Amino acid sequence: MTISQGGINESAVLDALKVIQDPDLHRDIVSLGFVKQVSIDGEMVSVVIELTTPACPVKDQMREQAETVLRQLPGVEKVYVEMTANVRSASSPDEGRAAIPGVKNIIAVGAGKGGVGKTTVSVNLACALAQHGSRVGLLDGDIYGPNIPIMLGVQTQLETDGKKIVPAERYGIRVVSIGFLTQDEAPVIWRGPMLHGVIQQFFREVNWGDLDYLIIDMPPGTGDVALSLSQTVPVSGAVAVTTPQTVSLADTRRAIRMYQKLNIPVLGLLENMSHFVCPDCNHESDIFGKGGGELLAEQMKVPYLGQIPLYEPIRVGGDQGTPIVMTEPESPAGQALIDSAARLAAQVSIASYETTVGAPEEVALP
Numbered sequence: 001m002t003i004s005q006g007g008i009n010e011s012a013v014l015d016a017l018k019v020i021q022d023p024d025l026h027r028d029i030v031s032l033g034f035v036k037q038v039s040i041d042g043e044m045v046s047v048v049i050e051l052t053t054p055a056c057p058v059k060d061q062m063r064e065q066a067e068t069v070l071r072q073l074p075g076v077e078k079v080y081v082e083m084t085a086n087v088r089s090a091s092s093p094d095e096g097r098a099a100i101p102g103v104k105n106i107i108a109v110g111a112g113k114g115g116v117g118k119t120t121v122s123v124n125l126a127c128a129l130a131q132h133g134s135r136v137g138l139l140d141g142d143i144y145g146p147n148i149p150i151m152l153g154v155q156t157q158l159e160t161d162g163k164k165i166v167p168a169e170r171y172g173i174r175v176v177s178i179g180f181l182t183q184d185e186a187p188v189i190w191r192g193p194m195l196h197g198v199i200q201q202f203f204r205e206v207n208w209g210d211l212d213y214l215i216i217d218m219p220p221g222t223g224d225v226a227l228s229l230s231q232t233v234p235v236s237g238a239v240a241v242t243t244p245q246t247v248s249l250a251d252t253r254r255a256i257r258m259y260q261k262l263n264i265p266v267l268g269l270l271e272n273m274s275h276f277v278c279p280d281c282n283h284e285s286d287i288f289g290k291g292g293g294e295l296l297a298e299q300m301k302v303p304y305l306g307q308i309p310l311y312e313p314i315r316v317g318g319d320q321g322t323p324i325v326m327t328e329p330e331s332p333a334g335q336a337l338i339d340s341a342a343r344l345a346a347q348v349s350i351a352s353y354e355t356t357v358g359a360p361e362e363v364a365l366p
């Protein structure tokens with residue numbers, strides 16, 4: 001047994017932890033300011049490491065690495081590593097686009113034509129992020145044809161707390177849809193200025209509370225809602241959803257350009273319905289083609305978040321209000337969505353880091 005010689009001190013602990021790199025930010029966790037607490041009690045060392053998202057894909061790996069390097073320090077017998085997370089904002093509010101108090105990151109999902117799976121992806125990404133322990137909101141941006149109520153299985157009328165609208169809650173997510181506000185089943189016909197008013201209301205007159213990520217399920221179409229969004233709130237970024245067909249890819253290319261024109265960074269591209277795995281014989285077929293999404297991401301220089309297979313239970317789950325990441329998280333499709341959510345969270349962390357570079361107090365040691 002090693003006898004403590006009073007040799008353990010905070011700087012030795014921090015020096016040891018410096019070998020651990022954040023794979024996305026390419027810096028060590030000490031200079032990133034992730035080590036929030038170091039306590040030394042005789043031969044026992046406890047540290048708290050705070051990541052920038054609870055959905056961090058390498059959380060367990062980092063914990064093990066920290067335990068290993070600390071155990072190797074002379075005089076250390078017991079090591080406790082606690083992993084926490086504090087999501088940072090990746091947006092830059094300005095005069096015209098005030099931040100929503102408590103809401104750290106607004107993320108638009110989708111653009112382009114209907115039927116590629118924007119709503120499906122929005123719902124499952126939101127559920128996956130919430131499963132990791134993030135605080136998540138989901139706003140149905142499809143004013144004309146709201147599908148979120150069906151896909152989440154929520155039929156309700158929203159109430160107010162006296163001042164603001166209170167979101168519905170499902171699977172730990174706070175949800176608002178125009179479908180909760182109108183009883184009329186007929187398609188709603190909005191004029192441009194009215195649509196802008198509704199979007200503003202969704203942000204300013206809803207009590208969203210504290211949220212790490214507010215996901216917006218974008219409607220199909222020309223970009224009216226995206227334009228409204230970009231004028232109303234600071235948006236952290238957008239996720240483009242495509243299918244592998246050439247026509248869908250062309251639409252997605254236009255959508256990415258539209259976001260870029262509106263100064264909304266594209267956090268990633270996700271290919272949906274990318275291949276079909278026969279549930280009976282496991283044969284894979286590329287019904288809509290394959291790999292086009294990844295190639296497009298490369299061409300447009302946007303991160304590639306992954307590919308989601310065409311899988312019948314995704315459609316069934318959508319119709320029944322039971323998202324696949326809740327019912328079959330272990331299936332290849334469920335896993336692909338969960339992994340894509342982690343990659344998205346990592347992109348938000350990178351973007352937030354980039355917006356704070358140059359502000360050294362943000363990354364200095366505590």
Ligand SMILES: Nc1ncnc2c1ncn2[C@@H]1O[C@H](COP(=O)(O)OP(=O)(O)O)[C@@H](O)[C@H]1O
Nearest residue numbers: 114115116117118119120309310311314315318
């Ligand atoms: N990967 C998938 N596998 C099987 N069905 C899917 C998949 N993605 C979406 N769907 C189904 O395709 C239809 C259209 O998806 P939806 O999310 O409503 O698209 P969008 O919001 O882009 O119009 C829905 O019935 C949905 O359940």
Ligand SMILES: [Mg+2]
Nearest residue numbers: 118119142147
């Ligand atoms: Mg939709």
